[in-house]
Amino acid sequence: MNEIKTVLIVGSGIGGATAAYALRRIGVDVHCIDIKTETPLVGSGICLLHNALRAMGTLSLAEQCLDSGYRFDAFRQFDAAGHLLCSNSAPPSCGIRRPELARIVETAAAGAGAIFDRGVTVDRLVNRPEGVDVYFSNGRQATYDLVVAADGVYSPIRQQIFGGHYNPAFAGQSVWRFNTVRPVEVDGFCLFRTQTGKTVGSFPTGQNSCYIFYSENSKDPLRIPESEAHLMIRERLLEFTAPALVASLEQVTKPRQVIFRPLDITLVPAPWHRERVVLLGDAAHAPTPHMTSGGGMAIEDAVVLAECITSTQSANAALELYSNRRFERCKIIYGASLQLCRNEQQDPIGNRENSAALLLKTYQYLGETA
Template identity: 55%
Template sequence: MSDVKRVLIVGAGIGGATAAYALRRHGIDVHCVEQAPKSSAAGTGICLLYNTVRALHSIDLAEPCLEKGLQFERFRQFDAQGNPIAVNPTQPGVGIRRPDLAQILEGAAVKAGVRLDFGVTVDEIMDRGDAVDVTFSDGRRGSYDVVVAADGAYSSTRRKVFGREFDPEFVGQSCWRFSAPRPAELDGFFLFRNEQGGTVGAIPTAKDSFYLFMLENSKEPMWMPDDQLHTLLKERFKGFTAPLIRDAIEQVTAPEQVIFRPFDVRLMPGPWWHRGRVVLMGDAAHAPTPQLTSGGGMAIEDAVVLAECLAAPGTAMQALEAYSLRRIPRVKRVWEASLQISRWERDDPLANADSTAALLLDTYRFLSEPM
């Protein structure tokens, strides 16, 4: 029998909400706090690969995602004009709008009995050895058997417990994203490349929508004025004349439609992803580049495995060590592959196009193995 009875999860994003729900399924009392004042409706879309859908199936949450999103089994490559270069079958995945996914995960957690507080942060953490005492920003206090840091790449929980040396670092790339109505021909993950080395991707998120992204290289993090994002986006897409891209660009008429973000990455070293009774998961432990569209998916896997370990017979320390041993080798391979593709894209995307596609498909095959 597990000695873990009460868990605090810091962060109610993809990983945190999934972990909260998965833990409640095992009968563990869960308190989840989120610094945002309410559930976020921001974001474009996310790709849930086969391994992620499989993890969601294990906790009975795949069907709502399949209903809201769009399943696909193709990876297609094109030139900038839209001429096909290659097509590869992949294990079934699903694209879904981020707000839809957030609603599914948060709704499941609350329905299962998770106590979810928005607009609350953690001020102090004191690990006493047999429990963790926490003071919150609203003055309340609580004591927990385990504290889970699911508060993202810039995790304040990680900084409190592990120090600033593990803050994420800029990787030399940024991303432009926006959503548009989905054309019927978009039946999978599409990737377009121009002769100057530019890369544009397109992923369906529902029967009627998809999102596009463009990668941009720079030595230093770039800042873009919020009120000019739509204009700056269109300038960068000029080298792509594929009808699918041009039709989508015409739908962008306001800066609020565009998201721009630099990529800051971090992979926490082993052998453990915990310090005492505080454990890291998702981007707090392994913030990747997005080339393999696996950041959210790996966080969902983390959540399922962490819940299994914490519910298994034994002590909290045994559970957290078992979680680290199961997750670190798998996550490390995916994180490193994604970073390698990012490097190839920064160095010479055209010359490395075949290597990029080969590594991407090889990692997808690896992800289909048991987690």
């Protein structure tokens, strides 16, 4: 048995909740906290690519995702009026609403005995070679064999343990997103392209629902008045006359339906641990979303971390193995995602073929085991 028997996971997002389940399955005591008081009930969609589904399959959760979401295997490109330009086959993927994914993973982890505490964070931790003393915001104190920082791209734990070297940087794009009723045309990963270089993407998240996103370039991060987001997205997408998009936009009537977010990215070099604190998911590697892979990478991290802990006796050896197995793969996805993002900024029309080829090639790479 490995030295790691008790784990605190900070952050119960996709990566943290999946790690909670993967670690419970190998018999580790898991305590998972999140600063948010509730699991978000609203939220956009997420695409679980074939590698993410494979990782979910090792936890026996893939079928539940597919039942709740929508399975697709096509990559289609349309013009702004909705005429099909080309269609490629893509690896089997699943679009799903984020709250639904969170429900599936958290229910599995809690059912397996993971303890979830919400509205709690870490005030201070003392990281020692044989364990971590944690002082919580609710006044409690406890010691764990390992702390997993799954607290996202802005990770306060990373900041505390690794310093500010890996603070996220703005990638030159922001994303507008909303959920809507699925038009029949949206039966795969779909991109609608204008002749002026704008692209809107969409994929199904259920039989009757889909998710629409639009990326906007800017030198500095944009600041959007939240109350006007629904009007601003309509203005931006006026050039798109595809009936599927027009009908979808008509359903956007309230500002809170639209989620707007500047893309901040980071990649921490291996190793991802110091003593007994280890990074997982966006805290270690937050790519731009162009490969729809950040969440899938976090899920793979969780599965691999559990495998590394079962396959070695020493905590340090397990954590070294974890970074060694994960770093190059996450770097490749981070690099491909950033290249796609830059292609859209530098020459969105001239780069379209290159970008589609890079996307398909990287899908293939993702098919290789983690």
